[in-house]
Structure formats: structure tokens, C-alpha cells
Amino acid sequence: MRLARVTMIWATLTVAVCLPIAAAAASPLLAWRGPIYIIAGFAGIIALGLVLVQPLLIGGYLPGLSAYRGRRAHHWIGGALVVAVVIHVGGLWFTSPPDMIDALLFSSPTPFSLWGVTAMWAIFAVALLAALRRRLGLRLRTWRIAHIPLAVVIVIGSVVHGMLVEGTMETMSKAALCTLVLGATIKVMADLWRKRSTSRGESSVRQ
Template structure:
């Protein structure tokens, strides 16, 4: 049994590494990099890493990454959230340095490119979640209130990030990009369904205990 658990842990982490690492590795072989400057390349890969972190976040929330305990999973979720904010900042700052007018158009939702509004909306949602998380104790947000705020914003982050990525025809390889996006959506949907079922079961137990 112990051997199976160890193998399962290894398989889970290998799958995560492949899901994120393969798109990054294939993007590194793109011919388009030959015409890009170092700052633009850094910004692009920061965006790919950010999408990979968006995959990890729901897996940590749902406790799907053994052998992390629930407490360590929550702590890791917090730190990965900080890394996600940093990756987004590098992505945006790099693009700003390489082309300020394009970034102004994107941030003001006037860009002619169809992928820009989705990325910008996801960015603001990430920043809002990070800000509220840092102020959660000061604002005295209860767990139920926090979930009520966090879940819709998480949906915006996932949907915006995935659509943004799929619409961009850049250095990322098509199939690996699509697989990563599908995994991000699937992981988020799985976690939300499981948390919903868990809350319903807890409510039923509380109601049953109250009747007794």
C-alpha cells in the first residue's frame, strides 16, 4: 500500500511537471523567438508560467497534490498566489517596455487584438484576489464570505487566462497549449464541484444534528 501511495505521489507530480514543462520547452524551440528581443521573450515566458500556476492553484485548494497536508496546501496556495502575481507583473511590465502604446490600448480595453481584454480582465481579477487575501484578517472575512468573493473571481481568472492564451498565435505550440488550457479548466471545475458537494454534506450533517 505504501509503495502504491509513493508511486501515486510521483505520478501526480510528474504529470504536473509535464503539463507545465512541455509547453514551456516547446515554446523555447519556436522560430518566432529569433525575431524577439530578450525583454519580450521574458514577458512571454512569464505569461506561460503564470498559466501553469493557474493550474496548480485549484489542485492545492482541492488537496490533490500529495503528500501536502491541508495546512501545507493552504500555505502553498498562498505562496503560489504571490508567485502568480509576480509572473503577471513581469509579463505586463515586459510588454510595456517593448511596446507602451499597445499596452495602453490593452489596459484601456481599446486594443484591436481580440485576446487583450480577456488577459487584462484576468489580470485585474488576480490583483483583486491578491489584495483581498493580504487584507483578509484585517477585514475579518469569514471563510464563507471569502469563498463567496474568491470563487467568482477565480472563474474570471481561469476563463480570462484560458481564452487569452488560446487566442494568441505566438510562441506556444498549439496542441500542448490546448492541453494545458483544458487541464486548467478541468482542475478548476473539479475543485468547485467537490467543494460544493462537501458544503452540501456538511450542511446536511448540521441540519441532522440540529434535529436530533
């Protein structure tokens, strides 16, 4: 029974991440896109999939991974997320610099650009804080105070950006992935809040 549950969890995650990529690969719109634009677009889809994996790792919901391995995987996938975003933005910059300048300056007429750029800066901010955490001497509590709000911005910005973009991503698989991203994030936030409340209650009882 436990093996079947582990297999189901990993299979569900694999399908959730890979199905939107496969659906986008079958899109007829790719026939009118250049190779750099296509690479940039798929980098964005992969980035959205990685955003789903991150809360699952930090919440300990992926079986077969110890807490330590989960944290290490969270760290490395965070780096992969930064790379995917850089490829996504860099490719779009190469194909249309004026549009990207407008997006980065928050002056683009397309609403999805605002959400995407906001999520991008939040991702970069988390990556920078993670890289400088030891040098800055950030304690776990301080790190969480900075990281959790930025993570919420990343999730909301990424989901809204993805849903508003009308491109090669298939609508149903995209909506399913975005729903899972939101659901996983809400679950982690609720669990963290419950653990904090429990620890505070135990502390007050001891006193």
C-alpha cells in the first residue's frame, strides 16, 4: 500500500509538470515561432512546473526524501528556477527588446507582463538572500520572515502571469498546473501556521 501511494504521488507530480510541456509541444502556434522564442517559452513553462515542486519539497510532501534531502533539493531547484527565468526573459528580450523594456519598466499594455515581472524580481530577491544568508548572518526566523512573503508573491505572480498569457500552453493543462501550484502553497502555509501555533501553545504551557 505504501509503495502504491509513493508511486501515485510521484506519478501525479510528473504528469502535472510534464503534461503542459507536452501539450505546448503539440501546439500549432509553434509553426510561426522562431527557435529562440520557442526556447524562451518552454523555459517559462518549466519554471512554472518548478514553482510547483518547491512547496512540495519544503513541506515534506514528496515521499522518499528526508528532511535534509528535501531542503537541499529545494535549494538546487531554486537555482534551476532562476536559470529558467533568465532563459525565459533573455529569449524574449532577444526576440523583442522594446516589449521587454516596457515589461521591465512596468509600462507594458499587457497585464500579464506586470505579474510576470513582479514574480521574476521576487525570484531574484529570494535567490540573492539565499546566496547571502550566511554572510548576512540571517537567523531562521528572519529568513522565513523575508522568504515566505516573497514566495507568496512568486506563486501569485507566476500563476496569474501564466493564466493571462495566451500562447502555446494548452488551457486545461495550464489551469490544472496553476491550481496545483496554488493548492500546494496554501497547504504548506497552513501547515507552517499550525506548527507555529502548536509550538507557541506548548511553550506557554511550559511557562
